Amino acid sequence: MNKNNITDTLFSLMSARLEKLGVSAGDIDKTESLLSQGIFDSMGFIEYIAEIEEAFDIEIDFEEMDAADFTSVEQLAKIVASSK
Amino acid sequence: MNIYDYFEDAFQHHPAKTALAVDGREYTYQQLADSAAVLAHAIQDSDQPFTGLLAHRSLTAFAGVLGILKAGKGYVPLNPKFPANRLATIINLAKLDTLIVENQYLPLLASVLKKTEKTLKIIPSDPATLKKEQPGFFKNHQVLLPATGGVANTNASEKKSAGAFAYMLFTSGSTGKPKGVPITHQNVQNYVENINRLMQFSPNDRFTNTFDLTFDLSIHDMFISWSNAAALYCIAEKSLMAPARFLKKNKISCWFSVPSVANVMKRLRMLKDNAFPDMRYALFCGEPLLHSLAEKWQEAAPNAKLFNIYGPTEATIGISSYTIPKKGIKSLNGMVSIGRLFLGNEMKIADETFNDAGEGELLLSGRQLIAQYWNNPDKSKEAFTVHNGVRWYHTGDIVKKDSDGDLFFVERKDFQVKIQGYRVELNEIDYVVSRFTGTEEVRTIVVTGSNQMNKLVTCIVKPPTKSIEALDVIAHCRNTLPAYMVPESIAFFSSFPRNQNGKTNIRELHNLIQKENTQQQ
Numbered sequence: 001m002n003k004n005n006i007t008d009t010l011f012s013l014m015s016a017r018l019e020k021l022g023v024s025a026g027d028i029d030k031t032e033s034l035l036s037q038g039i040f041d042s043m044g045f046i047e048y049i050a051e052i053e054e055a056f057d058i059e060i061d062f063e064e065m066d067a068a069d070f071t072s073v074e075q076l077a078k079i080v081a082s083s084k
Numbered sequence: 085m086n087i088y089d090y091f092e093d094a095f096q097h098h099p100a101k102t103a104l105a106v107d108g109r110e111y112t113y114q115q116l117a118d119s120a121a122v123l124a125h126a127i128q129d130s131d132q133p134f135t136g137l138l139a140h141r142s143l144t145a146f147a148g149v150l151g152i153l154k155a156g157k158g159y160v161p162l163n164p165k166f167p168a169n170r171l172a173t174i175i176n177l178a179k180l181d182t183l184i185v186e187n188q189y190l191p192l193l194a195s196v197l198k199k200t201e202k203t204l205k206i207i208p209s210d211p212a213t214l215k216k217e218q219p220g221f222f223k224n225h226q227v228l229l230p231a232t233g234g235v236a237n238t239n240a241s242e243k244k245s246a247g248a249f250a251y252m253l254f255t256s257g258s259t260g261k262p263k264g265v266p267i268t269h270q271n272v273q274n275y276v277e278n279i280n281r282l283m284q285f286s287p288n289d290r291f292t293n294t295f296d297l298t299f300d301l302s303i304h305d306m307f308i309s310w311s312n313a314a315a316l317y318c319i320a321e322k323s324l325m326a327p328a329r330f331l332k333k334n335k336i337s338c339w340f341s342v343p344s345v346a347n348v349m350k351r352l353r354m355l356k357d358n359a360f361p362d363m364r365y366a367l368f369c370g371e372p373l374l375h376s377l378a379e380k381w382q383e384a385a386p387n388a389k390l391f392n393i394y395g396p397t398e399a400t401i402g403i404s405s406y407t408i409p410k411k412g413i414k415s416l417n418g419m420v421s422i423g424r425l426f427l428g429n430e431m432k433i434a435d436e437t438f439n440d441a442g443e444g445e446l447l448l449s450g451r452q453l454i455a456q457y458w459n460n461p462d463k464s465k466e467a468f469t470v471h472n473g474v475r476w477y478h479t480g481d482i483v484k485k486d487s488d489g490d491l492f493f494v495e496r497k498d499f500q501v502k503i504q505g506y507r508v509e510l511n512e513i514d515y516v517v518s519r520f521t522g523t524e525e526v527r528t529i530v531v532t533g534s535n536q537m538n539k540l541v542t543c544i545v546k547p548p549t550k551s552i553e554a555l556d557v558i559a560h561c562r563n564t565l566p567a568y569m570v571p572e573s574i575a576f577f578s579s580f581p582r583n584q585n586g587k588t589n590i591r592e593l594h595n596l597i598q599k600e601n602t603q604q605q
Contacts, residue, residue, distance in 0.1 A: 068320065
C-alpha cells in the first residue's frame with residue numbers, strides 16, 4: 001500500500017468524527033496534531049489508534065515515543081508505512 | 085514564611101545546579117533566580133495582593149511564579165487555553181492591577197482586555213523581542229518594560245506574615261461565576277512539610293511537571309522539587325498526553341500526574357515491564373486511581389514507590405495520601421484507597437445531621453484549609469460550617485474508612501464531577517447553555533463510555549416552536565467554557581422525566597442517555 005492510500009484510510013477512519021464536528025477532511029492540517037486541531041481528545045485518539053491498528057492489521061510500538069511524535073496525519077502515515 | 089524561600093535556600097546552596105528544564109532548555113538556580121528577580125522588580129509597585137500571570141510551560145511561567153512570590157504578592161495563573169471571556173472574568177474578580185504576560189500571548193491579552201474593568205499594568209516577558217505595534221494593543225493600559233540588563237537580586241524575598249496569599253485559583257462555580265480559592269503561604273508550607281516527611285527526595289532527583297499552573301498540583305511540582313534543590317522537567321504540551329520518550333530520555337525519577345495520563349500510556353502499551361527503571365517515586369492525584377492501573381505502573385516502574393494523593397483545591401494541593409504497597413493494594417469499587425490525612429489537619433465523616441458516620445461526606449479543617457472564598461460570602465457560607473467551635477469545609481465527597489484508618493472515596497455528593505481530572509460543576513454548563521438557547525430546562529449529565537471514561541451530554545427541553553442546532557450549542561460552549569467542560573453531545577427532549585415531587589428525575593434522564601449511548605456502541 002502506498003503512502004497516499006494510507007493517508008486516505010487514515011482520513012476515512014475519522015470520517016464519522018469529522019462529520020460530527022462539521023469539519024471537512026480538506027480543512028485538516030496534516031502536519032499538525034489532531035488533538036490540538038480539536039478533532040480528538042486523548043481518549044478519542046486512543047480509540048482512533050485502535051481502529052488504525054485493526055484496519056492495517058498492525059501493532060504500533062509506541063514505547064520510545066512521545067505523543068508529539070504520532071498525533072499528526074503525516075506522522076501516523078509514516079508510522080503505519082514502517083509498521084507493515 | 086514565604087514559600088519563595090524554599091527556592092531561595094536551594095539557590096543559595098546550589099546556584100549552578102539545574103532548577104528547571106522547559107522548552108528544550110535547562111536553567112540553573114542562578115538563571116531562574118535572576119529571571120525571577122527582574123519580574124519581581126517590575127511588579128513591586130502593585131497595590132493589589134495578587135498579580136496575574138499569563139504564561140504557559142515556559143521560562144516566564146516559572147520565573148513569573150517565583151518573581152511574584154518574591155515581590156510579596158500572590159499569583160493568579162491565567163491559562164491561555166481558556167476562552168478570553170473567562171480570563172477577563174478572572175482578572176475582574178481577582179481585581180488584578182498588574183499582570184505578567186509571555187510575549188506570544190500579547191494578542192490574546194489584547195482581546196481579553198476588551199472585557200476587563202480596571203486599568204492594568206502589563207509586563208511583557210521579553211522587551212527585546214517586543215514588536216513595535218504590540219504596546220499599541222493596550223490603549224487604556226500601561227505597558228511596563230522589565231529591566232533588560234537584569235536587576236540586583238536583593239537578598240531573600242520580602243518576608244510575609246503567615247496570613248499572606250501565595251496564589252489564587254478559580255474553580256468552576258454553579259452560577260456561572262468562577263470561585264476564587266485564595267491559598268496562603270502557611271497552607272502550602274503544611275503540604276510541603278508533609279510530603280517531604282513522607283518521601284525522601286534528594287538534589288539528584290528529576291521531577292516531572294505535567295500540570296498547568298491553573299491546576300494546583302503544579303505547586304507540588306515546583307515547590308517539592310525546589311525545596312529539595314532538585315530539577316523540574318516541564319513536559320511540552322504536545323507530548324503531555326503520553327510522554328514515554330521524555331521520561332526515558334531525561335531519566336525522570338519523580339513522576340506526578342492525573343491517572344488519565346497513565347491510562348493513555350497503558351492503552352498505548354507504553355507501560356511495559358521495567359520501562360522506567362530510573363523512577364523512584366510515582367504520585368497520582370486529581371481523580372480516582374484504578375487498582376489495575378496502579379499495578380500496571382508498578383510493573384513499568386519496579387523501583388518506584390507509588391502514592392495516591394487526594395485533596396480538593398480548598399484544602400491546598402493534597403490533604404491525604406495512601407502509600408501503595410507492592411502486594412495487597414487496598415481499594416473500593418476498583419478505586420485505590422486515598423489513605424490518611426496529612427498532619428496538621430482534622431477530618432470528620434458526617435451524615436446529613438452532622439453525626440459521625442461510617443460512610444458519609446468528608447469534612448475537613450486545619451492548617452491546609454482556606455478561610456473563605458475570595459469575595460464570595462454566599463459560597464463560603466455554603467461550603468463551610470462551624471460546629472462546636474471548629475470550622476469545617478464540606479468536600480462534597482462521600483468517603484468511608486476501614487479499621488486501619490485508611491480512607492476510600494465512594495462518590496461525589498452532588499453533581500460536581502471530574503472530567504480529565506478537572507472539577508466540573510454541571511450546573512455551570514447548564515447555565516451557559518440555558519442562557520444561549522433561551523430555554524429553561526437544561527441538564528448536563530455524565531455518562532460512562534465503554535472505556536470507563538466520563539462523557540458530558542447536555543439535555544435540553546426544546547419547545548416545538550424553537551429551532552436550536554446542537555452544533556451551535558457546542559460551538560457556543562467552546563467559546564465560553566474551558567475545553568474539558570464542553571459537552572460531547574446534545575440531546576433534545578420534549579420534556580424531562582419527573583419524580584414524585586415534580587423535580588427532574590436525573591437518574592431516569594441518566595438511564596435514558598446511558599441506554600442510547602450503549603446502543604450506539
